[in-house]
Amino acid sequence: MARARNRRHDRLDPCLTFLALRVSVPIVVLGLTQMEKPAQTDYPIEEILKRRWSPRAFSDRMVESEKLQSLFEAARWAPSSFNEQPWSFIVATKQKLEAHARLLSCLVEKNQQWASLAPVLMVSVAKLQFEKTGKPNRHAFHDVGLAMGNMLVEATALGLFVHQMAGFSPEKVREIYGVPEEFEPVAAIAVGYPADVDVLPENFREQELGLRSRKPISSFVFQGKWGEISPLVS
Amino acid sequence: MARARNRRHDRLDPCLTFLALRVSVPIVVLGLTQMEKPAQTDYPIEEILKRRWSPRAFSDRMVESEKLQSLFEAARWAPSSFNEQPWSFIVATKQKLEAHARLLSCLVEKNQQWASLAPVLMVSVAKLQFEKTGKPNRHAFHDVGLAMGNMLVEATALGLFVHQMAGFSPEKVREIYGVPEEFEPVAAIAVGYPADVDVLPENFREQELGLRSRKPISSFVFQGKWGEISPLVS
Helix, strand or coil, X not given: CHHHHHHCHHHHCHHHHHHHHXXXXXXXXXXXXXXXCCCCCCXXXXXXXXXXXXXXXXXXXXXXXXXXXXXXXHHHCCCCHHHCCCEXXXXXXXXXXXXXXXXXXXXXXXXXXXXXXXXXXXEEEEECECCCCCCECCCHHHHHHXXXXXXXXXXXXXXXEEEEECCECHHHHHHHHCCCCCEEEEEEEEEECECCHXXXXXXXXXHHHCCCCCCCHHHCEECCCCCCECCCCC | CHHHHHHCHHHHXXXXXXXXXXXXXEEEECCEEEEECCCCCCCCCCHHHHHCCCCCCECCCCCCHHHHHHHHHHHHCCCCHHHCCCEEEEEEECCCHHHHHHHHCCECHHHHHHHCCCXXXXXXXXXXXXXXXXXXXXXXXXXXXXXXXXXXXXXXHCCCEEEEECCECHHHHHHHHCCCCCEEEEEEEEEECECCHHHCCHHHHHHHHCCCCXXXXXXXXXXXXCCCECCCCC
């Protein structure tokens, strides 16, 4: 662990050490004030993975169609069990305010309060049975997660942020959009450019500026038997 | 679509057009022959997402511990529903051959034939209930998928490849490793450096060199109602 800490990027670079101390830092890029909260990692990982996080403060800047196409294309190339590609997305943007409001109405009230800011809303949907055999696909939700993993990387690369929500009504999505029985709405998704925290209703601001936390990898990497920490990560 | 095609990187770069024509290309890097099969995308995406694929031909080169630590660290920073982080991993490497053989024995026979090459084997595991409330976490598998999405990006960045498998016995994993009831083995995972196709048993070689295919994004991005293709992607 000591060795790993010495390898942390932020120990090597005084500029990043400064970022680490501030934890969340407004960065002025092209005149826009953006919130960044890079992950404080114990071991080195790709910058694009460190930069990804799930803000609630979204700018009213529209997301270019070309960028949305790249998000879906990225999702498209995720791996999946038997290459089933069990993911779909329902999308609404503020270019059609009524459509945006309709998707927003599927979110729980607390999420609506901030997600109304996001210029793009989506719902991810899983196909629960294999196309060819009709048998249950136990990896349907997992593989939607893989597709989202790709989308998150592409979004981060394009300067976008994504906030996924469990707090929405799958039943309402099914009803409003006519989602067939063999499909299941998985998560609601807000996409947009980041904004300064003060665009948020006051009750969300403290959380937006808070620390990002994760369990250490020694708590979830085992060998030999369940709960036996792998020496790789101890 | 026509516009999108014009934006394809491979139309702009004669070198990539050459790659596109070859589809799968042995690339000599530092004297090693590696198989690369970059995704043939309709819209531009990050190179690291294009390069990721799931080979069966793994080199016998060991994976450095530092790289494995970075894989788990990357998984650690994935987002998850209520920040539950419902992922765990059981790991075995060829540094302990008996442990590697034990994990290999959980795979279906056909997967054992090629996965025996991979110097690192894992099983991803999902915690099915929320830690705090004990209530079912409907996103447990999804969020394991998100963690894997991060791991795949980190692996690709480090020159590693990952092949996930549905073909294994969750029951055998549960029995051998003593996985508690509230956890569920999700997928088996092979990790390593790529090798030339001829390391594979003959019956796997054709598939290894085959085309990578995906449904077009117009088949899974909807707006307004289910099945109505979004003009963003039509």
